[in-house]
Amino acid sequence: MKNIAVFCSGGGTNLQAIIDACDRGEIPGKIACVVYNRKAAFARQRAENAGIPAVYVNRKTLGSDEAFDSANLEALIKYRADIIVLAGYLSKLSPEIIDRYKNLILNIHPALIPAFCGTGMHGIHVHEAVIAYGAKVTGVTVHLCDESYDSGPIVCQRAIEVLDDDTPESLQERVLSQVEHVLLPEAVRLLCEERIEVIGRRVRIKS
Numbered sequence: 269m270k271n272i273a274v275f276c277s278g279g280g281t282n283l284q285a286i287i288d289a290c291d292r293g294e295i296p297g298k299i300a301c302v303v304y305n306r307k308a309a310f311a312r313q314r315a316e317n318a319g320i321p322a323v324y325v326n327r328k329t330l331g332s333d334e335a336f337d338s339a340n341l342e343a344l345i346k347y348r349a350d351i352i353v354l355a356g357y358l359s360k361l362s363p364e365i366i367d368r369y370k371n372l373i374l375n376i377h378p379a380l381i382p383a384f385c386g387t388g389m390h391g392i393h394v395h396e397a398v399i400a401y402g403a404k405v406t407g408v409t410v411h412l413c414d415e416s417y418d419s420g421p422i423v424c425q426r427a428i429e430v431l432d433d434d435t436p437e438s439l440q441e442r443v444l445s446q447v448e449h450v451l452l453p454e455a456v457r458l459l460c461e462e463r464i465e466v467i468g469r470r471v472r473i474k475s
């Protein structure tokens with residue numbers, strides 16, 4: 269059983285999908301802690317409802333990058349995290365954490381990387397950009413984290429059609445409920461099962 273640390277900034281529907289998959293016994297791991305960086309994040313409530321310790325680590329409150337980085341690391345050590353999942357987390361982890369957890373950090377992005385990703389591409393902005401561009405297909409990417417945004421090796425991707433009458437909000441809702449909540453728990457399972465092999469930029473799933 270792996271100890272999973274989930275980092276969140278918002279509503280935490282992806283966190284909930286992982287909690288539910290763990291409860292159904294689909295993931296050989298348990299969520300050891302949730303780290304959140306926004307006071308109002310509903311993810312905190314979801315963690316508490318599930319009896320998972322929730323740790324608030326906010327850069328501004330702590331006053332410096334160093335204090336923020338070490339509070340994150342402290343939480344990971346305290347709860348003996350083996351793997352990290354960034355589930356809608358809008359902050360960067362320190363190079364030290366990224367190095368210590370090399371190929372053990374998953375991030376989810378609500379588009380098909382390398383399209384519609386990078387700086388500023390988060391939340392509803394991603395779906396606004398997809399619709400403004402007129403793309404007919406979008407989707408979800410789960411990837412391993414390196415020191416840049418949305419740039420690490422891709423673990424899995426799944427596509428979904430953009431419908432003619434989609435708005436950014438309707439697209440966001442379908443991407444979340446039909447794809448993200450299925451694909452992220454699957455990727456967490458693969459990482460907990462130690463089946464993710466990284467060869468250069470490519471990921472192979474071991475059988």
Ligand code: GRF
Pocket residue numbers: 276277278279280281282283355356357376377378391444448
């Ligand atoms: C998701 O769309 C995720 O892909 C992105 O941020 C959003 C978080 O949603 N990185 P939630 O907090 O899991 O509901």
